[in-house]
Amino acid sequence: MDARIAVLASGTGSNLQALLDDPVVGRAIRLVISDRAEAKALDRARSAGIEAVHLDPKDYEDREAHDRALVELLQDRGVDVVCLAGYMRILTPAFVRAYWERTVNIHPALLPAFPGAHAVRDALAAGVKTTGCTVHLVDEEVDHGPILAQEAVPILEDDDETSLHARIQEAEHRLYPAVVRRLLEGDMPRLHVGTEAQ
Numbered sequence: 001m002d003a004r005i006a007v008l009a010s011g012t013g014s015n016l017q018a019l020l021d022d023p024v025v026g027r028a029i030r031l032v033i034s035d036r037a038e039a040k041a042l043d044r045a046r047s048a049g050i051e052a053v054h055l056d057p058k059d060y061e062d063r064e065a066h067d068r069a070l071v072e073l074l075q076d077r078g079v080d081v082v083c084l085a086g087y088m089r090i091l092t093p094a095f096v097r098a099y100w101e102r103t104v105n106i107h108p109a110l111l112p113a114f115p116g117a118h119a120v121r122d123a124l125a126a127g128v129k130t131t132g133c134t135v136h137l138v139d140e141e142v143d144h145g146p147i148l149a150q151e152a153v154p155i156l157e158d159d160d161e162t163s164l165h166a167r168i169q170e171a172e173h174r175l176y177p178a179v180v181r182r183l184l185e186g187d188m189p190r191l192h193v194g195t196e197a198q
C-alpha cells in the first residue's frame with residue numbers, strides 16, 4: 001500500500017486530477033514531471049502540495065539523455081509506478097526497461113485501434129460507431145503493450161472532435177483511477193509494485 005507513484009504529463013492534466021482526487025491513488029502520488037514548463041498539470045501538482053518538476057528536453061543532448069535524467073529522478077525519489085497522463089513524448093528503451101511492467105498509460109481509443117496523437121480525430125474519420133479509452137502497460141512501441149482495461153464510448157451522429165474527446169475524457173477519469181487503485185491494492189498480479197519485486 002505504500003507504493004510511490006509519479007505522474008508524467010505534458011498538458012492540462014485532467015487525468016492527473018482524477019488520479020489525485022482518488023483517495024487511495026492520490027495519497028500515493030509523490031511526484032509530477034512535465035517536459036513543458038507551462039503544463040497546467042504542474043500547477044495542479046503544486047496546488048495538491050506535490051513535488052512538481054519541469055524536466056526540459058532542451059537541457060539534454062538527445063531523447064536518451066533526457067530519459068536517463070528522468071529515470072534518475074524517479075529512482076532518487078523511490079518511485080515504484082509511473083502513470084503517463086497525456087505525456088506527449090515517445091519514451092526510449094532506457095526508460096521503458098527501467099520501469100517495465102510498472103508504467104501505465106491512458107489512451108483515448110480502444111487499442112489496438114487508433115494509436116497515435118490523433119486518436120479521437122482518426123476514430124471519427126474512420127466512421128466507427130464506438131470508440132473509448134484504454135489503460136495499458138507501456139512497452140517500446142507507441143500506444144502499445146498489454147491492455148489492462150477499456151471502457152467503450154458511443155460516437156453520436158453530431159459529434160465533432162471536441163465533443164467526442166470530452167465524452168471519452170469522462171470515461172478516462174473513471175477508468176484510470178480505478179485501474180491504478182486495483183494495481184496498488186495488489187489486484188493485478190502481473191504488475192510488480194513495491195521494492196521486493198525490483
Ligand code: GRF
Binds near residue numbers: 014169
Ligand atoms: C487524454 O485524452 C489521454 O488519453 C491522452 O492525452 C489526453 C490528456 O488529457 N493520452 P489531460 O491532460 O489528462 O486532460
